[in-house]
Amino acid sequence: MTARERDIDLYDVVLKFSMDGGQTWSLATKENFPEKGVQIVLPYPEGTDGKNFDFVISHMFTTGALSGQTEQVKYVKTAKGLQITLHALSPLAVGWKKIKTSEDTSAGSSVDSGSGTAGTAEVSPKTADESLPVFWGTLAIVSVAGIMVFFGKRKEREDMEGTGRKIR
Numbered sequence: 001m002t003a004r005e006r007d008i009d010l011y012d013v014v015l016k017f018s019m020d021g022g023q024t025w026s027l028a029t030k031e032n033f034p035e036k037g038v039q040i041v042l043p044y045p046e047g048t049d050g051k052n053f054d055f056v057i058s059h060m061f062t063t064g065a066l067s068g069q070t071e072q073v074k075y076v077k078t079a080k081g082l083q084i085t086l087h088a089l090s091p092l093a094v095g096w097k098k099i100k101t102s103e104d105t106s107a108g109s110s111v112d113s114g115s116g117t118a119g120t121a122e123v124s125p126k127t128a129d130e131s132l133p134v135f136w137g138t139l140a141i142v143s144v145a146g147i148m149v150f151f152g153k154r155k156e157r158e159d160m161e162g163t164g165r166k167i168r
Contacts, residue, residue, distance in 0.1 A: 009045045011092040028089070034114040038089070046095060050077035055095045056080065062090040 010165040015028035015038055028034075042057075044050060057073040074091070082094070 007097065008095045010092055011042065011090045011094070013040070013086065013092055015089050030088075033088070037085045037087040039083065041078060041081045041083045042092075042094060045096060048096050050079070050081075052099055055082060056095045057084060057092045058095075059086065059088070060091045060093070061088065080085055160164045 015033070016025040017028055017032070018025050044053075046133045048055075055075065055077075057075055058070045060070045060071050061067055073084050073086070078081075
């Protein structure tokens with residue numbers, strides 16, 4: 001099992017309602033789905049909690065013009081789980097990662113816990129930010145300076161050849 005599979009739970013969410021006090025149940029449709037949406041709490045995935053983990057919740061549209069597309073769902077961490085409001089029900093994916101603590105990181109690096117309490121958890125793509133930009137910038141400047149010196153000496157030699165002076 002890959003880390004990606006291990007850190008994602010999938011849910012196929014449906015809403016059922018009863019008009020006769022629970023005797024019979026019907027699936028909610030677009031026509032009878034609550035206008036303000038449905039607020040639910042997804043329990044924290046096994047082995048996780050709201051304090052030590054960040055989450056990303058993605059909802060996949062299965063019908064209509066947006067079929068096959070996804071949207072990121074805002075959430076609030078609660079004592080019981082991740083509270084979300086859905087305006088349509090279909091597959092949900094909940095992904096998570098452990099929040100790095102100061103003990104997990106090396107000295108001098110900053111930690112953004114991204115608690116998600118504001119309702120979003122954003123994941124940035126991996127960049128080359130750790131590729132020593134000062135080193136590469138300095139190397140580029142030294143290289144340009146070396147090229148300028150080389151071509152400057154070459155021009156100086158060409159100029160001296162025409163004067164008959166001794167060339168070093």
